[in-house]
Amino acid sequence: MRRLEGISKLTGQMQYVDDIHVEGCLWGMTVRSPSPRGRIREIRFGNAVDWSQCVVVDHRDIPGPNEVFLIERDQPVLASDYTRHIHEPVVLIAHESREVCRAAVADVQVIVDEEPAALEYRVLPKPEEVQRGNDNVLKTLKIEKGDVEGALANAAHVVEGVYETGAQEHVYIETQGMIAWVEDGVVITKGSMQCPYYVVNALKHALAREESGVRVIQAPTGGGFGGKEDYPSHLALHAALLALKANRPVKMIYERSEDMAATTKRHPSRVRHRSGFDAQGKLVAQDIDVAIDGGAYVTLSPVVLSRGIIHAGGPYACEHVRINGRTVLTNSVPYGAFRGFGAPQTLFALERHMDVCALAMDMDPVELRRINLIRDGQTTATGQVINDGTDRAAILDKAASLIGLKSKCDEHASFNATHPYLRRGTGIAVFFHGAGFTGSGEVALKSRVRIAGLPDGRVEVLTSSTEMGQGALTVFTTLAADRLGLEPKDIIVAEPDTARVPNSGPTVASRTAMVVGRLVERACDDLQQRVGLDDGARGDVVRDAIAMWHRNNEGKALYGEAIYEKPPGINWDDTNYTGDAYGTFAWAAYAAEVEIDLRTFSARVTDFVAVQEIGSVINETLARGQIQGGVVQGIGWALLEECVQERGAMKNCQLTNYIIPTSDDVPPIRVVFLENPYEYGAQGAKGIGELPMDGPGPAIANAIAQAIGVSADVLPLTPERLMTMMDSAHV
Amino acid sequence: MLAGDSSLIPIAGATDVLVHWPGNLEAKTRSYLDLSGLGELRSMQWADDTFTIGALTTYWDVICNEQCAQAFPLLINAARQVGSVQIQSRGTWAGNIINASPAADGVPVLMAYDATVVMQSCEGIEEIPLDEFYFGYKQMRRRTDQLVVAIRMPRRAHDVEIFEKVGARRAQAISKIGLAITHSQDGWRIVASAVAPTILRCKAIETLLEEGSPVRSPDDLMAAIAKDVSPIDDIRSSRLYRERVLARILYHDLKGIVPSFV
Numbered sequence: 001m002r003r004l005e006g007i008s009k010l011t012g013q014m015q016y017v018d019d020i021h022v023e024g025c026l027w028g029m030t031v032r033s034p035s036p037r038g039r040i041r042e043i044r045f046g047n048a049v050d051w052s053q054c055v056v057v058d059h060r061d062i063p064g065p066n067e068v069f070l071i072e073r074d075q076p077v078l079a080s081d082y083t084r085h086i087h088e089p090v091v092l093i094a095h096e097s098r099e100v101c102r103a104a105v106a107d108v109q110v111i112v113d114e115e116p117a118a119l120e121y122r123v124l125p126k127p128e129e130v131q132r133g134n135d136n137v138l139k140t141l142k143i144e145k146g147d148v149e150g151a152l153a154n155a156a157h158v159v160e161g162v163y164e165t166g167a168q169e170h171v172y173i174e175t176q177g178m179i180a181w182v183e184d185g186v187v188i189t190k191g192s193m194q195c196p197y198y199v200v201n202a203l204k205h206a207l208a209r210e211e212s213g214v215r216v217i218q219a220p221t222g223g224g225f226g227g228k229e230d231y232p233s234h235l236a237l238h239a240a241l242l243a244l245k246a247n248r249p250v251k252m253i254y255e256r257s258e259d260m261a262a263t264t265k266r267h268p269s270r271v272r273h274r275s276g277f278d279a280q281g282k283l284v285a286q287d288i289d290v291a292i293d294g295g296a297y298v299t300l301s302p303v304v305l306s307r308g309i310i311h312a313g314g315p316y317a318c319e320h321v322r323i324n325g326r327t328v329l330t331n332s333v334p335y336g337a338f339r340g341f342g343a344p345q346t347l348f349a350l351e352r353h354m355d356v357c358a359l360a361m362d363m364d365p366v367e368l369r370r371i372n373l374i375r376d377g378q379t380t381a382t383g384q385v386i387n388d389g390t391d392r393a394a395i396l397d398k399a400a401s402l403i404g405l406k407s408k409c410d411e412h413a414s415f416n417a418t419h420p421y422l423r424r425g426t427g428i429a430v431f432f433h434g435a436g437f438t439g440s441g442e443v444a445l446k447s448r449v450r451i452a453g454l455p456d457g458r459v460e461v462l463t464s465s466t467e468m469g470q471g472a473l474t475v476f477t478t479l480a481a482d483r484l485g486l487e488p489k490d491i492i493v494a495e496p497d498t499a500r501v502p503n504s505g506p507t508v509a510s511r512t513a514m515v516v517g518r519l520v521e522r523a524c525d526d527l528q529q530r531v532g533l534d535d536g537a538r539g540d541v542v543r544d545a546i547a548m549w550h551r552n553n554e555g556k557a558l559y560g561e562a563i564y565e566k567p568p569g570i571n572w573d574d575t576n577y578t579g580d581a582y583g584t585f586a587w588a589a590y591a592a593e594v595e596i597d598l599r600t601f602s603a604r605v606t607d608f609v610a611v612q613e614i615g616s617v618i619n620e621t622l623a624r625g626q627i628q629g630g631v632v633q634g635i636g637w638a639l640l641e642e643c644v645q646e647r648g649a650m651k652n653c654q655l656t657n658y659i660i661p662t663s664d665d666v667p668p669i670r671v672v673f674l675e676n677p678y679e680y681g682a683q684g685a686k687g688i689g690e691l692p693m694d695g696p697g698p699a700i701a702n703a704i705a706q707a708i709g710v711s712a713d714v715l716p717l718t719p720e721r722l723m724t725m726m727d728s729a730h731v
Numbered sequence: 732m733l734a735g736d737s738s739l740i741p742i743a744g745a746t747d748v749l750v751h752w753p754g755n756l757e758a759k760t761r762s763y764l765d766l767s768g769l770g771e772l773r774s775m776q777w778a779d780d781t782f783t784i785g786a787l788t789t790y791w792d793v794i795c796n797e798q799c800a801q802a803f804p805l806l807i808n809a810a811r812q813v814g815s816v817q818i819q820s821r822g823t824w825a826g827n828i829i830n831a832s833p834a835a836d837g838v839p840v841l842m843a844y845d846a847t848v849v850m851q852s853c854e855g856i857e858e859i860p861l862d863e864f865y866f867g868y869k870q871m872r873r874r875t876d877q878l879v880v881a882i883r884m885p886r887r888a889h890d891v892e893i894f895e896k897v898g899a900r901r902a903q904a905i906s907k908i909g910l911a912i913t914h915s916q917d918g919w920r921i922v923a924s925a926v927a928p929t930i931l932r933c934k935a936i937e938t939l940l941e942e943g944s945p946v947r948s949p950d951d952l953m954a955a956i957a958k959d960v961s962p963i964d965d966i967r968s969s970r971l972y973r974e975r976v977l978a979r980i981l982y983h984d985l986k987g988i989v990p991s992f993v
């Protein structure tokens with residue numbers, strides 16, 4: 001099936017939040033902190049604008065607690081007397097004219113008595129930089145299995161390595177945007193977002209309202225990638241505060257530079273590995289230390305860290321594993337959710353490290369991986385038994401042969417020996433990605449989906465899961481249509497409006513098609529039962545039964561409903577971090593061919609292969625699009641995208657200076673799906689949204705290391721960084 | 732009009748003038764002079780010994796000109812690497828010169844072809860060689876009452892014509908280093924961009940080439956490069972990278988062409 005909203009997006013008819021005209025609407029903008037840390041002494045308003053025509057909001061206008069509701073409540077909606085990062089919102093201004101509003105923002109000065117800022121997560125803070133506990137650590141997590149020290153002591157080889165990755169900006173095409181207004185006493189916000197009910201919770205908390213006093217509507221969303229997971233809660237609060245004070249609708253649309261500077265990014269990371277192998281190259285011990293930069297507040301960092309460490313050991317069987325993780329406070333703009341959620345960072349480290357180990361032990365990197373890949377009956381780092389019948393070695397071999405890891409070896413060697421300045425190489429990475437919330441997260445969410453049967457026999461799918469370009473709308477339509485034997489035109493997918501849709505959880509963690517999709521199917525079954533049909537009923541029978549029900553129950557609403565139920569046999573111990581971290585994993589091997597120009601030290605990906613087992617493919621075109629898009633994002637992270645930081649804020653916050661790949665920087669991306677249906681996913685599907693972000697980084701770094709013999713242990717591998725690495729490698 | 736109001740800003744394609752428009756409050760208080768009515772400035776004239784493009788000639792105009800592809804291939808080469816097709820079809824060569832970015836892509840190839848800038852005012856016409864036009868960052872020998880009307884290049888036979896743009900990606904990139912090289916009976920022209928406050932000819936390198944001093948590796952060029960250019964560390968790259976990559980490109984591109992490069 002074609003993407004349902006494709007044509008309206010292609011032709012520009014889709015109305016994004018900035019396109020929505022609201023009568024009498026004011027523009028809202030934000031005055032931000034100029035300092036990474038310190039006491040706010042004074043806020044000075046100049047005289048460039050007529051302030052009587054402006055609506056001004058500060059922390060004193062917040063009806064409830066000045067807290068953004070998330071894991072912890074340490075982050076204020078608006079800084080009151082203290083600021084912990086540059087660009088922290090302090091004052092909000094609204095005005096009829098966008099121009100005047102800009103001038104007003106420029107006319108406010110926030111005076112801060114600066115205190116020493118902690119800006120480096122990799123070293124212990126100086127005493128005067130400590131702001132949390134005695135070391136600024138926001139959260140530590142630990143996975144332990146077997147006896148690591150004992151196994152390392154007896155290992156034939158021990159190989160160590162340190163790997164780092166930088167921040168990454170989401171660069172969704174549509175910047176953050178929100179409209180807020182008050183209608184019959186209800187605060188309504190409509191805007192670009194992934195998780196409407198997160199926004200509901202944030203509004204309830206800081207505005208001190210009951211759930212019935214707030215309503216959140218997702219507007220068509222031009223990309224999210226995690227960047228619209230938690231941030232829209234802030235923007236919705238800001239717009240709502242202005243709207244409440246102005247008693248008029250207020251629209252806030254971030255400009256690109258503001259969006260890049262002030263909103264979340266991927267967590268920078270440093271991962272240390274110490275791996276023990278026996279004489280045959282079998283992994284006997286993994287000692288892994290993961291540190292991520294959390295930024296100035298807790299936000300989602302503990303969960304990012306959790307996913308990060310659970311993936312840190314990779315898809316390998318190893319009996320003795322210790323993984324220590326910590327996220328550290330710095331006075332930087334808080335880091336947040338970004339496709340992969342910690343896993344790309346730790347999998348980069350692991351898969352780059354596997355090549356380093358292979359080199360150190362003089363083994364073939366594919367062979368080293370093959371003999372260590374987890375086999376059915378063996379366990380992951382958390383002790384989860386894998387038993388899914390997937391042939392992981394076949395995935396690895398397929399990617400290796402498609403890219404020509406062996407066959408191109410000689411060709412590249414002779415090319416490299418003769419060409420004056422071009423060098424070619426290939427690299428591979430094998431990995432897994434757990435779909436859905438971690439551990440008991442899905443149980444805690446209690447996601448709920450409803451299917452309404454309408455009087456004319458059509459059905460409406462009601463979920464809070466959002467379409468943001470990934471294809472949720474099309475997939476839900478397919479699932480409901482297939483389940484009930486109806487035509488896609490008989491299926492309506494409701495606009496995520498919390499006044500109408502139940503809480504089916506956030507649109508994150510590769511969970512929508514697999515977890516929520518499964519609830520759509522079960523809600524369809526429930527609907528059939530309610531109209532007296534059995535599960536096998538299809539098509540006209542279903543339509544007629546729904547219409548008949550309405551004739552018999554005039555004026556009433558007909559719903560089928562499903563609430564998440566844990567698949568049997570899944571057990572997770574959150575205290576000891578052991579057990580079944582995810583209901584299932586998708587498995588993949590990605591391989592890259594690169595060419596490095598030694599005149600300019602720039603690396604280019606010339607070929608890319610992505611092989612994965614993702615359960616069943618629901619929609620081949622959309623699935624391929626997800627993989628290719630993720631690979632492009634991964635190429636950007638690996639080679640181009642560098643957040644230049646200054647005092648904890650991004651300096652290059654323009655698209656001219658923050659470099660994402662263009663179509664010309666992207667090679668052909670060959671996508672191969674191997675299918676092995678997952679019993680508890682919709683139509684047998686597993687999650688795929690985040691998976692493709694994990695593989696490109698290590699595959700590309702490995703290819704570069706092979707081509708020019710550099711360490712390639714830090715991303716992004718920009719030309720400047722490669723130059724430095726080559727200097728130290730004496731090439 | 733320019734003579735009457737020295738604060739007036741001429742607008743050609745506006746691809747530089749309007750870049751920061753939305754957020755730039757100061758820009759909105761200025762007055763602008765729209766040149767689009769001066770149709771005769773969008774022209775290309777071939778004389779026996781010169782080629783002249785009017786001040787409103789765009790990159791796209793040049794890309795589409797077959798005679799230009801024969802006689803001045805570097806113009807096409809550089810034009811194709813400016814921004815995107817949208818920018819190429821609005822942006823003008825004259826705008827590129829007057830915007831005076833040290834990282835411009837049009838200026839190096841024009842300079843390597845010995846272009847001159849033709850300006851007109853109420854006081855008459857003045858023609859200044861492009862390689863003498865700039866004297867500091869965004870400082871140039873144009874009075875505010877002068878309008879650029881044309882850019883003129885001598886027609887010569889070249890046996891070496893090279894343009895290299897090193898950007899952070901393969902398209903839609905601002906140059907980190909640019910290099911235009913030509914050789915004709917009148918000698919070598921080595922023009923570098925993004926490595927000094929202005930785009931400039933690398934006279935020490937040119938001398939080294941004229942004299943035929945042996946060059947055995949990129950490192951042998953570093954001393955001359957240090958005399959010619961003064962790159963900086965900035966948001967886009969580093970001084971060291973710019974110097975070294977300039978040397979490497981020069982070396983590899985000229986090796987095989989210049990006998991003294993071994």
Ligand SMILES: Cc1cc2nc3c(=O)[nH]c(=O)nc-3n(C[C@H](O)[C@H](O)[C@H](O)COP(=O)(O)OP(=O)(O)OC[C@H]3O[C@@H](n4cnc5c(N)ncnc54)[C@H](O)[C@@H]3O)c2cc1C
Binds near residue numbers: 750826
């Ligand atoms: C997305 C994007 C990508 C870009 N990519 C590149 C690139 O890759 N390489 C590159 O070199 N540039 C690039 N540019 C910059 C710009 O497109 C070029 O510098 C272009 O040549 C400017 O021409 P214009 O006609 O648009 O100039 P305008 O913006 O109209 O004017 C530029 C300056 O020249 C003055 N001016 C214009 N015409 C005259 C005249 N006849 N007499 C006197 N003064 C005059 C104006 O007053 C102004 O100061 C890019 C710009 C954008 C927006």
